[in-house]
Amino acid sequence: MKNRMNSHAALTAHLLRRVARTSAVLTVLLSSALAGAQTGSSQKANKDEIQRGRYLVMIAGCNDCHTPGYAAKNGEVDEKLWLTGDALGWSGPWGTTYAVNLRLLMADMSKQQWVKHARTMTPRPPMPWFNVRPMTDADLKAIYAYTRSLGRGGDPAPAFVPPGTKPGGPVVQFPG
Template sequence: MPRFVPLLLLFLLIAAGCAWRAGETAEVRRGRELIIKAGCNDCHTEGYLAAGGVVPEDQWLAGSRLGFRGPWGVQYPANLRLLLNRLDEAQWLEVAAKMRTNSPMAWSLLPSLERDDLRDMYAYVRWLGPAGEPAPASLPSGVTPTTEVIDFPRAH
């Protein structure tokens, strides 16, 4: 094998890595920071808390089968990778502006963010691209879930 072949392979690998990272704009990077700091992965990424946050980024925000049981019945953290790839930016801003009270999610947070923050979050999730399956459908109060659940008495 000629001596330059390992070097060439290394170069190709780096080039492929750069191509994969392509499109990672300042908005995407800011969106990632916001998602991390706001703790969205805690619920919307399967096994994130149990793994101490060590889950490959390409699996982030693909929803979870760990349900939250409360007065609302059982609700599952939505697959944001599928949802945001279905919505255009204006639709996302509408969803994020809607305050909900019948949910374990701290819904006061999203409506309180600046539009630019929400736009950056959107850019980031779109950059990640669609992945995974939709989260299980929510269950009305009194129906026994077939997945694991966390008992969650009220919104926080």
């Protein structure tokens, strides 16, 4: 009888250990599955935000100035070159300005810094900052997400050339 009780106790202990191990394995598997589902949904949200940013960059005309050759090539420029700035100058009474490399600019900013920058910047012409400021935070964050998704690329744009100084490269001349 005592052997049967010992056998029963040993079997019970063995079964309890198996249940505990199985529970631990199931907990890990379920936690991983839930984390994967959450990551998947956040990845989808991030992908959607990036796609929205791409769309906004296209319709807002950001590429027109910030992508080399974009307008001259009717928009047929490899996306790898998008938003890398341009050496084509914009010259007028203010001097000569160049479209900044947005990819390098945003690479060194947090999302919140970008939103603040977009809301407060007053660059020289022809940058239409007055069209950027009314964008929603969601729009600005989407543009940021898209631009950051492209990675760093290109070189910094040439520096501002003050009025009365001849720029070193080609320019679009504004009247005045």
